[in-house]
Amino acid sequence: MFYQIIYDIILYPIIYIFPAYAANGAPVLFGGRGGPLDMGKKLGKKRIFGNNKTVSGTLAGLACGMLVGVIEFPFLSFMLPIAVLLAIGTIFGDLLGSFIKRRIGIKPGAGVPILDQYGFFIVALVLAFPMGHMPDIYGLAFLVILTGVLHMFTNKGAHRLGLKKVPW
Numbered sequence: 191m192f193y194q195i196i197y198d199i200i201l202y203p204i205i206y207i208f209p210a211y212a213a214n215g216a217p218v219l220f221g222g223r224g225g226p227l228d229m230g231k232k233l234g235k236k237r238i239f240g241n242n243k244t245v246s247g248t249l250a251g252l253a254c255g256m257l258v259g260v261i262e263f264p265f266l267s268f269m270l271p272i273a274v275l276l277a278i279g280t281i282f283g284d285l286l287g288s289f290i291k292r293r294i295g296i297k298p299g300a301g302v303p304i305l306d307q308y309g310f311f312i313v314a315l316v317l318a319f320p321m322g323h324m325p326d327i328y329g330l331a332f333l334v335i336l337t338g339v340l341h342m343f344t345n346k347g348a349h350r351l352g353l354k355k356v357p358w
Contacts, residue, residue: 198325198326198328198329199326199328199329199332200329200332202325202329203325203329203330203332203333203336204333204336205262205266205269206269206272206323206324206325206329207276207311207314207325207333207337208258208262209255209256209258209259209262209269209272209273209276209277209280210255210276210277210279210280210310210311210314210315211340212254212255212257212258212277213251213252213254213255213276213277213280213281213310213314214251214280214284214310215254215344216247216250216251216253216254216255217243217244217246217247217248217250217251217284218247218348218353218354219250219353220246220247220250220254221244221246221247221248221250221251222244222246222247223244223245223246224244224245224246224249225244225245226239226240226241226242226243226244226245227239227243227244227245227247227248227285228240228243233292233293236292236293236295237292237298238289238292239285239288239289239292240288240292240298241298242288242298242299243284243285243288248281248285251277251280251281251284252277252278252281254277255273255274255276255277255278255280255281256273256274256277258273259271259272259273259274259276259277260273268321268322268323269323271321272318272321272323275314275317275318275321276314276315276317276318277314278317279310279313279314279315279316279317279318280310280311280313280314281310282313282317283309283310283311283312283313283314284309284310286309286313287302287305287306287309287310290305291305299355299356300356301356301358306341306358307337307338307341307342308334308337308338311333311334311337315330345357345358
């Protein structure tokens with residue numbers, strides 16, 4: 191019983207969300223090349239996404255999230271299509287956050303609480319929801335906490351390593 195609780199609340203939720211985490215982190219490691227995704231285009235007088243959303247970062251995020259699904263597939267075969275949707279949702283959620291920030295006049299790189307930490311996470315889960323196999327409510331609560339904590343520590347670490355210009 192104890193092991194089942196640990197699996198249901200901690201281990202399975204981490205396995206489930208890991209494609210999204212990989213897709214979210216990959217642009218920091220592999221992005222910056224290929225130019226801005228929006229190619230400098232504007233919607234009205236404001237950039238669509240800004241210079242920080244690059245072609246290579248977007249492709250790296252999608253590839254890494256899907257690669258996690260390929261790795262998980264032999265153990266949980268249902269995870270491959272979920273991983274694809276989580277990766278797409280993560281990238282779309284991050285781009286949506288940047289789009290919203292540009293519309294409300296937030297400068298690229300500036301932080302917006304909640305949107306920065308959870309935008310990718312929420313869109314990824316919403317997109318993957320129809321596939322089923324979602325962690326239960328306790329697992330999701332654990333993931334909300336874990337995502338906030340990981341976001342803070344990984345961004346500070348990436349900043350210290352010179353991978354990010356800002357620590358958020």
